[in-house]
Amino acid sequence: MRLATEKDWTHKLATIDPRVIFLLLLISVATPLLMPFGLPVGISPPTTSTFKFIEGLPSGSLVVSAFDMSAAVAPECYPQVAAFTTHLKNKNLKIIEVAFDSAGPMFADQALRDVFGASKDHPLYGKNFINLGYIAGGEAAMKTFAGNPKVIQKDFYGKDVKDLEIMQPLSSARDFKLLIVISGSQVDNFVRQFGDPHGVPIVGAVTAVLVTRVMPYYPAKVVGYLNGLRGAAEYEQLVKRPGIALAGMDAQSAAHLLVIIFIIVGNVGYIVRKTRRPS
Amino acid sequence: MIGLDARLVGILLSGGLTLMAYSFLYRENRVSRIAEHIYLGAATGYGVVLSAKYVYDNAAVPLAKGNTFWAIPLLSSLLLYFYFSKKHFWLYRLPTAAIIGVGTGIVVAADFRTRLTEQIKATLLPLFVANDPYNTVNNLIIVFGVLGALIFFYFSKELKGPTRTLADFGKYILMVTFGASFGQTFMARISLIIGRVQSLYIWPASILLPLAAVLVGVAIAWDRRKQRTPRVSAGK
Amino acid sequence: MIVLLYASRKGRVPKIRKLAAIDAIDEAIGRATEMGRPLHFTPGIGDFYGYDAPMTIAGISVLGHVARRVAQYNTPLIVTFAAPEIEPVITDVVKQAYLAAGRPERFNPDSIRFISTRQFAYTAGVVGILHREKVAANLMIGYFAGESIIIAEAGFLAGAIQIGATANTYQIPFFVVACDHVLVSEELYAAGAYLSKDPVQLAAITGQDWVRLIAAAFLVAGCVLATFGISWIADFFKM
Amino acid sequence: MKLKVPLAITIILVLLQVTDYYLKVPVINTVAANFTVAILVMSAIAVGIGIISLTRIHVRRIVKKRPHSLESAMMLITLAIFILVGAVLGSGDPSYIYMFQNIIVPLDSAMFSLAGFFMASAAYRAFRVRSREAMILLVAAVIVMLGQAPIGEAFWSGFPILSQWILDVPNTGGVRALIMGIAIGMLSLTIRMLMGHEKGYLGTGA
Numbered sequence: 012m013r014l015a016t017e018k019d020w021t022h023k024l025a026t027i028d029p030r031v032i033f034l035l036l037l038i039s040v041a042t043p044l045l046m047p048f049g050l051p052v053g054i055s056p057p058t059t060s061t062f063k064f065i066e067g068l069p070s071g072s073l074v075v076s077a078f079d080m081s082a083a084v085a086p087e088c089y090p091q092v093a094a095f096t097t098h099l100k101n102k103n104l105k106i107i108e109v110a111f112d113s114a115g116p117m118f119a120d121q122a123l124r125d126v127f128g129a130s131k132d133h134p135l136y137g138k139n140f141i142n143l144g145y146i147a148g149g150e151a152a153m154k155t156f157a158g159n160p161k162v163i164q165k166d167f168y169g170k171d172v173k174d175l176e177i178m179q180p181l182s183s184a185r186d187f188k189l190l191i192v193i194s195g196s197q198v199d200n201f202v203r204q205f206g207d208p209h210g211v212p213i214v215g216a217v218t219a220v221l222v223t224r225v226m227p228y229y230p231a232k233v234v235g236y237l238n239g240l241r242g243a244a245e246y247e248q249l250v251k252r253p254g255i256a257l258a259g260m261d262a263q264s265a266a267h268l269l270v271i272i273f274i275i276v277g278n279v280g281y282i283v284r285k286t287r288r289p290s
Numbered sequence: 291m292i293g294l295d296a297r298l299v300g301i302l303l304s305g306g307l308t309l310m311a312y313s314f315l316y317r318e319n320r321v322s323r324i325a326e327h328i329y330l331g332a333a334t335g336y337g338v339v340l341s342a343k344y345v346y347d348n349a350a351v352p353l354a355k356g357n358t359f360w361a362i363p364l365l366s367s368l369l370l371y372f373y374f375s376k377k378h379f380w381l382y383r384l385p386t387a388a389i390i391g392v393g394t395g396i397v398v399a400a401d402f403r404t405r406l407t408e409q410i411k412a413t414l415l416p417l418f419v420a421n422d423p424y425n426t427v428n429n430l431i432i433v434f435g436v437l438g439a440l441i442f443f444y445f446s447k448e449l450k451g452p453t454r455t456l457a458d459f460g461k462y463i464l465m466v467t468f469g470a471s472f473g474q475t476f477m478a479r480i481s482l483i484i485g486r487v488q489s490l491y492i493w494p495a496s497i498l499l500p501l502a503a504v505l506v507g508v509a510i511a512w513d514r515r516k517q518r519t520p521r522v523s524a525g526k
Numbered sequence: 527m528i529v530l531l532y533a534s535r536k537g538r539v540p541k542i543r544k545l546a547a548i549d550a551i552d553e554a555i556g557r558a559t560e561m562g563r564p565l566h567f568t569p570g571i572g573d574f575y576g577y578d579a580p581m582t583i584a585g586i587s588v589l590g591h592v593a594r595r596v597a598q599y600n601t602p603l604i605v606t607f608a609a610p611e612i613e614p615v616i617t618d619v620v621k622q623a624y625l626a627a628g629r630p631e632r633f634n635p636d637s638i639r640f641i642s643t644r645q646f647a648y649t650a651g652v653v654g655i656l657h658r659e660k661v662a663a664n665l666m667i668g669y670f671a672g673e674s675i676i677i678a679e680a681g682f683l684a685g686a687i688q689i690g691a692t693a694n695t696y697q698i699p700f701f702v703v704a705c706d707h708v709l710v711s712e713e714l715y716a717a718g719a720y721l722s723k724d725p726v727q728l729a730a731i732t733g734q735d736w737v738r739l740i741a742a743a744f745l746v747a748g749c750v751l752a753t754f755g756i757s758w759i760a761d762f763f764k765m
Numbered sequence: 766m767k768l769k770v771p772l773a774i775t776i777i778l779v780l781l782q783v784t785d786y787y788l789k790v791p792v793i794n795t796v797a798a799n800f801t802v803a804i805l806v807m808s809a810i811a812v813g814i815g816i817i818s819l820t821r822i823h824v825r826r827i828v829k830k831r832p833h834s835l836e837s838a839m840m841l842i843t844l845a846i847f848i849l850v851g852a853v854l855g856s857g858d859p860s861y862i863y864m865f866q867n868i869i870v871p872l873d874s875a876m877f878s879l880a881g882f883f884m885a886s887a888a889y890r891a892f893r894v895r896s897r898e899a900m901i902l903l904v905a906a907v908i909v910m911l912g913q914a915p916i917g918e919a920f921w922s923g924f925p926i927l928s929q930w931i932l933d934v935p936n937t938g939g940v941r942a943l944i945m946g947i948a949i950g951m952l953s954l955t956i957r958m959l960m961g962h963e964k965g966y967l968g969t970g971a
Contacts, residue, residue: 086485335847395782435938473909610815
C-alpha cells in the first residue's frame with residue numbers, strides 16, 4: 012500500500028480512534044437525559060399481557076417478588092421493580108420480597124422506600140409487604156422456599172417472621188398468586204421450582220439479554236415479561252408513573268443511532284478503499 | 291440510622307468512583323488503577339464475608355447443634371490447604387476431585403436431557419403446513435438451520451458437495467444468531483451507561499462533572515505536549 | 527454410545543480436519559516470544575461447579591499444552607482466574623508443564639494470579655494487567671459471561687493477538703467481533719483432544735461426530751414424519 | 766496413588782450424580798443430595814485459598830517496592846476493611862449496606878457498563894462487509910438494534926416486527942444447534958474423563 016493513502020479521508024473514516032467513539036457515545040447518552048425529545052415508546056405484547064394479568068388479580072392476593080439480581084444489572088432491573096411495585100401498591104396486593112442473590116435485599120428495601128416512602132418503619136410493614144432477605148444456596152434455596160415459605164425465621168431487618176400478619180395464611184407456594192422474577196441470569200430455575208411443581212404463574216422482570224431465554228416459556232409458564240429498560244419504560248406508561256426508564260429511552264435511541272452511523276461510516280471508508288485498490 | 295449528610299457523602303463517593311473507573315476509557319492511568327484496586331479489595335472482601343456467613347450458617351451451626359454430617363465437608367476441605375505445603379501438595383487433589391466429580395455429574399445428567407433430547411424434540415416440525423406459507427418457510431429455516439449448523443461443526447473431515455452447501459447455510463444461520471444476540475445485548479449495556487449517567491446527575495454528584503471534564507482536558511493537553519516533545523519519557 | 531466407538535477405534539489414529547483457531551495458539555505463543563512480552567491465559571470466571579465446570583476443565587486442559595510450549599521458549603506467562611478453588615489445579619498444571627519441558631526453574635509462582643470472586647472486579651483486574659504488563663497474546667479459553675467483550679476489547683486496545691473460546695452461547699458473538707481467532711462453542715471441548723494428538727482422545731472427537739450424525743438423522747426422519755402428522759419419534763423422545 | 770485415588774473419586778461421584786438424575790432410588794438420591802450440599806460448603810471454604818494468594822501477591826509487590834505498590838496497599842486496606850466490618854457488624858448491618866451501596870454498586874455497574882462502550886468500538890471496527898458472513902452478522906445486529914429502540918419504530922414501523930422475526934426464527938435455529946453441539950461436546954469430555962484419558966483437571970496438563 013502506498014504511504015500517501017495513510018492521510019486519505021477514507022483511511023480516516025476506516026480508522027477512527029476508539030476514544031472518539033467512547034466520547035460521542037457518552038455525549039449521545041448524556042444529552043437526551045438532560046433534554047429529552049420524547050419519542051413515543053410503543054407497548055409490546057408481553058408487557059401488555061403482564062399488565063393485564065396483574066390487573067386481573069383480586070385485591071389482597073399474595074404476590075412474591077423474587078430478587079435474583081446482582082448490583083451490576085440494577086440499571087436495567089430496578090426501574091422494572093419500581094414500576095411493578097407501584098402497580099402492586101395501586102391494586103392493593105400483598106407483597107412478599109425475597110432474594111436469591113446476595114445483593115437482592117438491598118434493592119428490595121429500596122423499592123419499598125421509593126414506592127411506600129418507608130420500609131421496615133412503615134405502618135403497613137408486615138401486613139401488606141415484607142422483605143424476607145437473602146436465602147443462600149441458589150436453586151436448592153428456591154426449592155426449600157417454595158415447599159415451605161415459613162422456613163425463614165427472621166426477615167432482612169432481624170424481625171421474627173412468625174409474628175407478622177402477612178405470613179400467617181401461607182403454607183406453600185400454592186398460596187402465591189403470582190411470582191415476579193427479577194433476574195439477569197436465568198428464569199429456568201424458577202420455572203422448575205415454582206412454576207412446574209406448584210403451578211405459580213411467573214412474570215419476568217428481566218434484562219434484555221435474558222429475553223431470548225425467557226421466550227421458550229412464554230406464554231405457557233411465564234405469563235408475561237418486561238424486556239430490559241425498554242420494558243420498564245413501557246410499564247411506566249401503563250401504570251401512569253413516568254420514571255427513569257422512560258426518561259432513558261431517548262438516550263437509548265440516540266446511542267443505537269450513533270453506533271449504526273459509526274458502522275455505516277466505517278463501511279463507507281472500507282468499501283471506497285477496497286474498490287479503489289485494484290487501480 | 292445513617293443521616294442525611296452520610297447520604298450526600300455516599301452520592302459523592304459513588305459518583306467519584308464511577309468517574310474514576312470511566313477515566314480508563316481515555317487510557318489506563320493512576321486514577322483508574324486506584325478505582326480498580328479499591329474495587330478488587332471491596333468486592334473480594336464482600337465475597338469472603340458472604341462465603342464465611344454461608345459456611346457458618348449452613349455447616350458450622352448445624353455441626354454445633356450435633357449434626358455430625360457437616361464435619362465431613364468441613365474437615366475434607368481443609369485438605370485443600372495442603373496446596374501451600376511443598377511436601378504433601380498432592381493432597382489438595384482429593385477434595386478438588388470430589389468438587390469436580392459432583393459438579394460435572396450434575397450438569398452432564400441434566401444437560402443430556404434438556405439440551406439434547408428436548409431440543410431435538412422441539413425441532414421436529416412439519417416441513418409443510420397446508421395453506422400457511424409463512425409458517426412453512428419459518429419451519430424450513432429452523433429445521434435446515436439446525437441441521438446445517440450441526441453439520442458445520444463436523445470435525446472428521448472437510449465437507450464437500452451438498453453437505454458443504456448445507457453447512458454453509460448453517461454458518462449463515464449462526465451468523466444471524468450472533469448478530470441478533472449482539473443487538474439485544476447492546477441495548478442492555480447501553481441501559482447500564484444510562485443508569486450510571488443518571489446517577490451522576492443527582493446533586494451533589496453533579497458538581498463532579500465539570501471537575502472531571504477539566505481533568506480530562508488537562509490530561510489530553512498533557513499527552514499532546516508529550517507527543518510533540520520527541521520521546522522525553524521512554525516509558526509510555 | 528460413544529463408549530462402543532471408543533473400544534472399536536483404539537489403535538487407529540482418526541483423521542480430524544484442521545481447526546484454524548487452535549493452530550493459531552502456536553502462532554500467538556510465537557508472537558509473544560518474538561516480542562519478549564507476556565502471554566496471558568484465562569479459563570474465565572468459571573469454577574468446578576454447575577454449567578461452567580466442563581468449560582473450565584476444557585480450558586485448563588488447553589492451558590497444559592500452552593504452558594509446555596511457553597516453558598520451552600521461555601515466554602513470560604500470566605494466568606488469571608476468578609474461582610479460588612481452581613488455583614491449586616492451575617498451579618499444578620503449569621508446574622508439571624514446566625517440568626515436562628525440562629525447565630522447572632523457569633516456573634514463576636507470581637504468574638498464577640487469583641484476582642477476585644466478583645465477576646467485574648475480576649474483569650477490572652484483568653483489564654489492568656493487559657495494559658500494564660503489555661501483554662502480546664491473550665488467550666481466553668473457558669467459561670465467560672458479561673465480561674467477555676470488556677476483556678477482549680481491552681486486549682485489542684493493548685495490541686494483543688487474541689483467541690477466544692467459550693461454549694456460553696450468548697458470549698460467542700463478542701469473541702467473534704473482537705478476537706483474531708475464535709473457537710465456537712463445542713470446538714472448545716475438542717481443543718484439548720486436538721492438541722494432545724492422542725489417538726484415543728481423537729477417537730472421542732470422531733465419536734462426537736457420530737452422535738451428531740445420529741441426532742441429525744433423528745431430526746430428518748422426525749421432521750419428514752411430522753410433515754405427514756406422524757409423531758412417534760417425538761413420543762420416543764418423551765421417554 | 767497421587768493420581769489414581771483422586772481420579773477414582775471423580776469417576777465415582779460423576780456416576781453417582783448421573784444415576785441420581787435418571788433413577789429414583791431413595792438411598793442414592795439421599796447420598797447424592799448430601800454430597801451436593803457438602804460440595805457447596807467446600808467450595809465456599811476454598812475462598813480462603815484465593816485470599817491467601819491474593820494477599821501474598823500484593824504484599825510481595827509492596828515489600829519489593831515494585832511499580833504500583835500504592836495501589837496494592839489500597840487494595841489490601843479496602844479488603845481488610847470489608848472483611849472486618851462484615852465480620853464484626855454482620856452483612857445486614859446498615860453501615861455494611863451503606864458501604865455496599867456506595868462503593869461496590871457504582872463500581873460494579875460502571876465496570877459492567879464499560880461493555881457498552883467497548884461493544885460500540887468493536888462494532889465499528891469489526892462490522893465491515895468483508896465477507897458474506899460478516900455482512901449477515903452486521904445486518905442482523907443492526908435490525909435488532911433498530912427494533913429495540915423507539916427510534917427504529919419512528920423510521921419504519923416494520924423494524925420491531927422484523928427484529929422479532931429474527932429472534933423467533935433464525936435465532937432459534939442457531940441457538941438450538943449450538944446448545945445441541947455443546948451437549949454433545951460435553952458428553953464426549955465427560956466420557957473422556959470417565960475413561961481416565963482427560964486428566965488435565967488433576968494437574969497433569971493433559
